[in-house]
Amino acid sequence: MARQPKPYYRRAQKRWVCTIDGKRITLGEDKKQAFEKYHGLMLDRQAVRAELCTLNQLAQAYLDWVAQNRKQPTYDKHRHYLKSCIEALGKTMKPGSLKPHHLTTWTNKGTWNCTTRNDAITIVQRMLNWSVEQGYLAASPIQKMKKPKAKRREIVYTPEQWKQIRSHATGPLIPLLDFMWGTGCRPKEARTLQAKHVHDELIIFPPDESKGEADSRVIFLTPETQSIVAPFLAHRRAGVLFVNSRGNPWTKDSIKSRLTRISEKVGFRVIAYGARHSYATNALIRSVDTVSLSHLMGHKDTRMINNYAHLAQNVEFLKTQARAACGLQPR
Template identity: 55%
Template sequence: MPRQPKPYLRKQTNSWYCSIGGRQISLGKNREAAFEKFHALMADRDEIKCESTTLYALSQVYLDWCQAHRKPGTYNLHRHYLKLFIEYIGRTRRPSKLKTGNVTAWLDGMEMTSTAKNGALAVVQRMLNWAVEQEYLNRNPIKGMKRPKSKRRDIIYTDAQWEKIKQHADEPLAQLLDFLCLTGCRPLEARTLEARHLHGDLVIFPADESKGEFESRVIYLVPDAKSIVESLAMVNPEGALFRNSRGKPWTKNAINLRLERISKKVGFRVIAYGARHTFATNALAAGIDSVSLAHLMGHRDPTMVSKVYSHLSKNPQFLRQQAQNAVRSRNAS
């Protein structure tokens, strides 16, 4: 008959432990509290998993999985936030000891926007949910914790603003910005675009290279956009089409730094996603239906258009015209 686990005192540390499934679990220094915790563990075996590993160990296993199954950008983002998280809570903290208050204190102590904090918490929650899925844990100790409010990057540009931006951009950057404005594609899609993705007036990213890796991403090229990428394909038949003045493929950080400098010169914030948002807003104002726009933008769900690209609420002139159209429609009927 196998020996049943029971608490034992480790004299070196004057602390109580028990061994379950080959793992040593700390029960604390107080004998009465240690035995009480031991009996609670034995009554609820789900708690044993939370006590037999550390959040640091889970983060390392999760990052290994993430590196093998997710794109480099996703892996790097998760590694960044999990490193900050573990540095704050410590390498020995066990999942059972993690409280929402600990995570809130971690977020409050970081100098970042509420949107960035939303993303940081999302990474921690994803790791813990993954641990439950993989049966490393039986429950997520911070399940249901509310994330800080994420603010939309609802920046759009008028024609006059766009011209000011272009005046301060060198030719390689101006080409990239024009392509974003003409297609409404994601900046990442433009940065990773290669000649092999060109098919006439279409750009086609295979499913394993598209966002979400669910299905192929198709970008429709108007003549001006087609002309830009075809000329670049002649210069760069291999590798990224859009490159900086030194012939190096654009990186996210390089674009952001350039646009930050332009922002200071033009007096308003300039971001790459502003071109995508402007494309969507102009399309809606031109009467493009949300389903068609969703396909053009690469969204699987048309509701994303109304949720993310609802910038028309900030266009009084358009809304005045729509109000007049509504009255005309009613009178006509």
């Protein structure tokens, strides 16, 4: 009969350890707790796998999966946060040793706001949940960890503010902004739009080019937004339609740079997503129902509309709605 491994004490490390499947596993300083952990490992072979792998190894395996199954921006974002996490916690930390306070300490950086901290912890949680699904872990050690609440980007422009923004835009930036304002599309959809996506009054991004990669993304064009696109369709049958003054596709950073300069001129923050938020808010003010609006904006249900519809900022509209709720006529 094969000899069963038993815990033994390593004086140099002042730790109880055992060797299972040729791998040494640290059990801790206390003898009683070490033997309890050892017996638990012998009963649960999946727990042995969790003790043998490190967070760094899990992160590498997870990133390999993300690279094959998700888009490049998603991979870049996950790699950025996981790399930062491993650098802070160390490459030898085991999943079983991970506690919520480790992530709290890691994310409590002066330059990180609550939204960034939320994103960072969420990505670590996703990596650990993936590890459970793949059989690397029996359970996530931080499944119930409370995260800092992400702040909504409370940026909505009135039509008057948008006129200010547009008045300071120049050249090829103008039609790009007009298109985003008139369709409520995502900035990425505007800067990646090609002639092949345009079908008369519709713009259709196939599932592999749409957010979530599950369904086609349909953008509905009005006569006004059709007139914005038409001149580009006549001259650019290949490649993206909206390009900068050098003829190159707009990038997220180049748009941000231009809008930052406009922010300094108008005296308030200008971001590309502000056009999308404003589209949703103005649509609700004009009594567009939430189900229709969710379709127009490319959402599967109405829950996400609450992230864009900042009606609390429109006091006059809410006053009118309050009177309507009581059966009173508008003033």
